[in-house]
Amino acid sequence: MKLLKLVPDNTNIHFLGWRVPFFVVSALLIVASWGLVLTQGLNLGVDFVGGQMIRVTFVGKADAPVGAMRTEIERLGYGDPIIQRFGQPNEASIRMKLPEGSDARPDLANTMAERITSALKAAHPEVRIDGVDSVSGKVSGELFRTGLLSLLAAMVAISIYIWIRFEWQFGAGALLALFHDVSLTLGFFALTQLEFDLNIVAAILTIIGYSLNDTIVVYDRIRENLKKYRKMPLPELLDLSVNETLARTVMTSLTLLVALVPLVLFGPASLFGMAAGITLGIFVGTYSSIYMSAPLLVWFGVRGDSFVPAETKVDRAEQIARGEA
Amino acid sequence: MLDFPRWKKVWLWSLILLVSIASLPSIASLSGLNWPDELPDPAVNLGLDLAGGSHILLEADARQLSIQRLETMEESVRTALRQAKPAVRIGDVSTQGNRLSFMVESAADVDRAREAILPLVNGTGMTREWSLSVIDETRFVLTPTEQGNTAALDQAMDSAKDVIDRRINAIGTLEPTIIRQGDDRIVVQAPGQEDPEALKALIGQTAKLEFKLVDENALPSDIAAGNAPAGSQIFPFADGTPQAGQGIAVRRLGGIKGDSLTNAQQGFSPQDNSPVVNITFDQQGAAKFARLTTQNVNKPFAIILDGKVLSAPNINEPIRGGTAQISGGFTVDGANQLAISLRSGALPVDLKVIEERTVGPDLGADSIRKGLGAMAIGTGLILLFMVVTYGRFGVYANLALVLNVLMILGIMAAFNATLTLPGLAGFVLTIGAAVDANVLINERIREERRRGRSVVAAVETGYKEASRAIYDANITNVIAATLLFLFGQGPVKGFAVVLVIGVITSMFTAVTITRMWVAGWLRRTRPTDINI
Numbered sequence: 001m002k003l004l005k006l007v008p009d010n011t012n013i014h015f016l017g018w019r020v021p022f023f024v025v026s027a028l029l030i031v032a033s034w035g036l037v038l039t040q041g042l043n044l045g046v047d048f049v050g051g052q053m054i055r056v057t058f059v060g061k062a063d064a065p066v067g068a069m070r071t072e073i074e075r076l077g078y079g080d081p082i083i084q085r086f087g088q089p090n091e092a093s094i095r096m097k098l099p100e101g102s103d104a105r106p107d108l109a110n111t112m113a114e115r116i117t118s119a120l121k122a123a124h125p126e127v128r129i130d131g132v133d134s135v136s137g138k139v140s141g142e143l144f145r146t147g148l149l150s151l152l153a154a155m156v157a158i159s160i161y162i163w164i165r166f167e168w169q170f171g172a173g174a175l176l177a178l179f180h181d182v183s184l185t186l187g188f189f190a191l192t193q194l195e196f197d198l199n200i201v202a203a204i205l206t207i208i209g210y211s212l213n214d215t216i217v218v219y220d221r222i223r224e225n226l227k228k229y230r231k232m233p234l235p236e237l238l239d240l241s242v243n244e245t246l247a248r249t250v251m252t253s254l255t256l257l258v259a260l261v262p263l264v265l266f267g268p269a270s271l272f273g274m275a276a277g278i279t280l281g282i283f284v285g286t287y288s289s290i291y292m293s294a295p296l297l298v299w300f301g302v303r304g305d306s307f308v309p310a311e312t313k314v315d316r317a318e319q320i321a322r323g324e325a
Numbered sequence: 326m327l328d329f330p331r332w333k334k335v336w337l338w339s340l341i342l343l344v345s346i347a348s349l350p351s352i353a354s355l356s357g358l359n360w361p362d363e364l365p366d367p368a369v370n371l372g373l374d375l376a377g378g379s380h381i382l383l384e385a386d387a388r389q390l391s392i393q394r395l396e397t398m399e400e401s402v403r404t405a406l407r408q409a410k411p412a413v414r415i416g417d418v419s420t421q422g423n424r425l426s427f428m429v430e431s432a433a434d435v436d437r438a439r440e441a442i443l444p445l446v447n448g449t450g451m452t453r454e455w456s457l458s459v460i461d462e463t464r465f466v467l468t469p470t471e472q473g474n475t476a477a478l479d480q481a482m483d484s485a486k487d488v489i490d491r492r493i494n495a496i497g498t499l500e501p502t503i504i505r506q507g508d509d510r511i512v513v514q515a516p517g518q519e520d521p522e523a524l525k526a527l528i529g530q531t532a533k534l535e536f537k538l539v540d541e542n543a544l545p546s547d548i549a550a551g552n553a554p555a556g557s558q559i560f561p562f563a564d565g566t567p568q569a570g571q572g573i574a575v576r577r578l579g580g581i582k583g584d585s586l587t588n589a590q591q592g593f594s595p596q597d598n599s600p601v602v603n604i605t606f607d608q609q610g611a612a613k614f615a616r617l618t619t620q621n622v623n624k625p626f627a628i629i630l631d632g633k634v635l636s637a638p639n640i641n642e643p644i645r646g647g648t649a650q651i652s653g654g655f656t657v658d659g660a661n662q663l664a665i666s667l668r669s670g671a672l673p674v675d676l677k678v679i680e681e682r683t684v685g686p687d688l689g690a691d692s693i694r695k696g697l698g699a700m701a702i703g704t705g706l707i708l709l710f711m712v713v714t715y716g717r718f719g720v721y722a723n724l725a726l727v728l729n730v731l732m733i734l735g736i737m738a739a740f741n742a743t744l745t746l747p748g749l750a751g752f753v754l755t756i757g758a759a760v761d762a763n764v765l766i767n768e769r770i771r772e773e774r775r776r777g778r779s780v781v782a783a784v785e786t787g788y789k790e791a792s793r794a795i796y797d798a799n800i801t802n803v804i805a806a807t808l809l810f811l812f813g814q815g816p817v818k819g820f821a822v823v824l825v826i827g828v829i830t831s832m833f834t835a836v837t838i839t840r841m842w843v844a845g846w847l848r849r850t851r852p853t854d855i856n857i
Contacts, residue, residue, distance in 0.1 A: 216797045256757035
């Protein structure tokens with residue numbers, strides 16, 4: 001049986017030759033992402049801004065009466081609700097942010113949710129309340145802080161680990177590649193205005209983990225080759241390493257995508273944002289492992305003797321001293 | 326590397342068998358099959374977002390608790406000084422500014438007053454709960470200490486947890502988890518809860534019952550303007566009572582608190598058959614109640630629940646039997662719920678719902694169905710993909726993958742971990758990532774073969790060289806997932822759990838187990854070439 005080979009044997013793409021244009025593209029994408037995040041903003045869910053999110057199904061009806069719901073909820077005087085179709089046409093989600101100055105009333109989010117559900121039940125006997133999330137301002141503030149903290153901590157902890165296992169240049173390269181991946185993912189959420197909630201933070205942490213998988217495979221090979229080909233110029237050596245590991249990089253990303261895409265397409269509606277985020281992150285992460293993590297090492301000045309054992313350096317110094325080299 | 330001693334093989338195979346058996350109940354419960362009752366059932370827990378149910382986070386009103394402490398202290402001080410022989414007369418009592426201050430009328434009484442209230446100030450434990458100072462010769466100032474407030478809150482939270490426990494137990498149908506969180510919070514998780522509103526009403530009701538005499542001298546105009554006469558306090562009538570929207574002035578001191586109840590039952594009023602709550606006092610409470618009603622026949626007294634007046638009936642005759650009836654425009658359910666709340670005791674502190682996450686059982690079941698469906702499609706594609714790409718080596722990777730899924734379920738069940746909706750996503754991701762290790766190994770074997778190494782040497786190098794990258798990559802994943810677990814909350818924690826377990830088990834299945842299979846095959850057949 002002839003086996004499938006996605007990356008032909010002895011591929012030799014000159015990745016490093018393209019490093020400047022690709023860096024420009026990456027830098028532009030990062031700037032564009034942050035621009036979007038700062039101007040458009042993220043569509044922060046109730047987890048982070050407080051308020052309530054209710055999911056309802058109109059049992060036995062074809063469509064959710066969005067207009068009527070809006071009128072009924074606005075009448076309660078908490079402000080304008082965000083009502084969206086969610087999954088099937090007869091399912092909807094109702095989101096309401098906390099009104100200004102609600103700090104003194106920690107249970108306001110909950111009262112709001114209670115009044116909205118009872119108003120809906122009164123107006124539509126066929127409505128089924130599928131889910132209620134209500135989060136007070138205090139809790140949402142805590143969730144926001146811990147979410148942000150965990151992202152930063154993960155990026156730093158992982159970079160430190162790589163620094164210890166490899167060299168500082170690798171740690172810095174990984175950190176920058178991670179920054180790239182996280183920025184683009186945030187940009188994606190700013191662009192699509194998909195709801196950004198706790199699940200998305202989980203998605204980003206996962207992206208951080210798996211994006212590094214590919215990076216590490218490349219770095220590991222660079223380390224190996226640095227020991228093997230001591231005289232090879234660095235760009236050439238990096239090209240060789242990326243090409244040698246290309247098949248694995250592509251394959252591992254592909255297996256992840258094969259598992260994730262069905263989750264995006266057929267999974268539960270409430271996992272859509274998370275699954276879509278991770279899927280995008282896998283793409284971006286694969287790109288950055290090939291076009292960023294390795295080329296960055298050139299700029300950071302990894303030298304051929306980075307992984308040569310210390311004694312050898314001493315031996316070499318002695319050899320020079322004895323005039324043998 | 327291709328040498329697997331017999332003991333190691335036996336050990337690995339028994340582990341595989343054990344874990345697979347441990348995962349069976351979980352598979353049965355996820356796919357909705359009935360697991361026979363006779364067998365032990367260590368199935369994986371389903372989170373509330375999959376099983377349906379409510380997660381409610383309650384926070385105590387610490388400020389209100391410290392006000393309450395001041396008020397209790399005021400009463401204790403008054404009692405202690407009244408009972409001193411001879412009684413110490415005091416005046417100008419104030420609880421403003423988070424401290425209790427009062428003046429002793431005669432400067433000669435200062436030392437005696439200090440002696441009488443010292444036992445109250447020192448509290449029972451090791452911590453000093455109040456600091457006492459005397460200023461301007463006759464003014465006593467009592468300030469609650471930080472430790473005192475903390476200890477009081479801690480105690481209040483412990484007993485609040487017990488009260489909630491008793492209340493939910495009184496419904497009898499739920500198997501809730503009630504845990505204290507931090508200094509001032511309690512989490513209630515109730516699976517399969519059909520009516521979260523009723524649950525919240527039950528656990529959130531403070532149920533502080535008070536009987537206070539109505540101040541008949543208060544002018545209606547003053548009450549309407551919210552100005553209480555000296556020694557009185559204005560309380561609003563509760564919603565649902567005929568006087569809702571109005572207020573009533575009651576005497577601040579000398580009432581009875583409802584904490585001396587022995588029983589409360591829902592019943593019907595003999596007069597108009599409306600739902601009421603019948604309460605029974607303990608001996609001490611009954612005596613106090615008898616004294617209050619005897620001394621105040623033909624005067625009205627207010628029945629106050631959580632700061633709202635339910636009714637203010639006249640005392641027609643002394644009530645000596647230690648029983649009373651509370652009416653106040655109840656529905657049967659409302660009266661029943663109040664009876665439960667009163668029976669299980671008042672909450673020592675007001676609790677507010679600051680977070681609620683409720684998922685209906687239909688949505689949960691739908692999520693499981695869709696999640697498992699997506700997982701099945703993804704897994705099928707990966708299995709196919711691996712065979713097409715790596716042939717025999719792909720088959721080994723696939724067997725290891727199936728084993729990995731069983732292992733994760735088995736381990737989760739054994740450690741009583743909870744599978745949440747994001748956890749299902751974690752599963753899908755783990756499935757995609759689990760074959761990563763095999764991809765790395767197999768690609769390396771391909772590479773080594775291309776370089777002309779012999780079959781055995783290529784396989785050996787493939788496993789050895791790839792293991793280093795696999796190890797590094799998985800450590801970073803464990804770091805990310807651990808942080809997710811530490812900082813995450815609820816369902817996201819469930820995602821992290823699956824991820825961590827999945828990363829660890831996949832190292833075992835994808836590296837060690839497949840190596841055993843590959844080694845066995847190589848030794849049996851001694852192939853001169855491999856199709857990879």
